[in-house]
């Protein structure tokens with residue numbers, strides 16, 4: 004097993020431990036997690052988005068959380084996501100919203116999660132805004148696509164988009180199918196621990212597939228969000244759009260809040276649209292542990308802060 008895969012497995016394994024979760028959630032914000040989480044309240048996150056907007060970047064706000072265990076929690080998460088559109092209007096922010104279906108009760112009841120998603124896309128439309136459905140691990144890929152297609156048919160591609168992962172073998176066909184409906188896709192490499200039966204085990208194959216799929220979606224005349232901090236991916240996109248005279252309004256770059264900040268700003272200065280995925284909320288630990296799994300050096304921030312303070 005390659006070292007990076009082993010690291011991801013270990014970190015994501017530890018992240019599943021309840022005691023570790025409780026300790027880090029209690030002290031983590033104070034100890035450095037705020038580098039990656041924009042705050043525990045929507046007002047704190049709105050202030051961060053306002054600053055990001057001032058620097059010429061746009062945002063997508065994500066009330067973090069996943070895999071709720073009761074319908075009440077799912078309804079609460081749905082209402083929170085709907086409320087973000089009011090905050091965006093109130094503070095005149097340039098931002099849309101991202102959500103995860105497991106947070107809306109996907110693990111409890113598919114039609115209940117669809118109802119909740121429907122309410123959020125209705126709110127996006129009422130506010131003339133947009134919501135993107137994040138993609139989670141492979142057991143829920145198909146149902147996520149099904150729910151996306153349902154709300155897409157009802158509200159249109161201007162108000163809802165989806166994420167696809169280049170590490171999954173199935174993604175090329177999903178992208179071709181969805182591309183026919185002209186949908187707005189965010190391409191990512193994929194953040195979950197997946198078996199080799201469903202996902203490319205080698206980073207090079209994941210990266211090559213990413214570049215191939217971005218080009219495919221653009222070639223088919225569609226809009227794509229290139230969500231990566233990988234300069235090889237970013238440079239290849241820049242090279243390809245230039246060579247093919249694809250205008251800057253056909254795509255955007257996306258990066259996570261707190262990751263490669265200078266690169267985000269440099270791209271915006273070069274005239275590209277750059278969207279910062281801005282997570283906030285109290286249940287930030289699973290999100291945070293995926294960031295550490297991607298780059299274990301991030302965990303050192305927490306450790307260093309512990310010893311400093």
Ligand SMILES: Cc1cc2nc3c(=O)[nH]c(=O)nc-3n(C[C@H](O)[C@H](O)[C@H](O)COP(=O)(O)OP(=O)(O)OC[C@H]3O[C@@H](n4cnc5c(N)ncnc54)[C@H](O)[C@@H]3O)c2cc1C
Nearest residue numbers: 137138166191192193194230231232233257258259280294
């Ligand atoms: C806007 C956005 C939305 C996303 N949404 C989803 C989603 O819905 N579903 C999903 O499965 N995944 C999602 N992801 C995560 C994604 O799948 C990857 O796990 C993550 O982006 C790391 O891959 P990378 O493309 O940056 O490349 P990598 O090859 O992992 O990294 C390239 C370089 O970027 C830098 N880097 C990468 N990650 C970090 C980090 N955490 N901290 C510091 N530096 C880093 C490092 O310098 C690294 O060498 C999202 C990512 C982004 C940017």
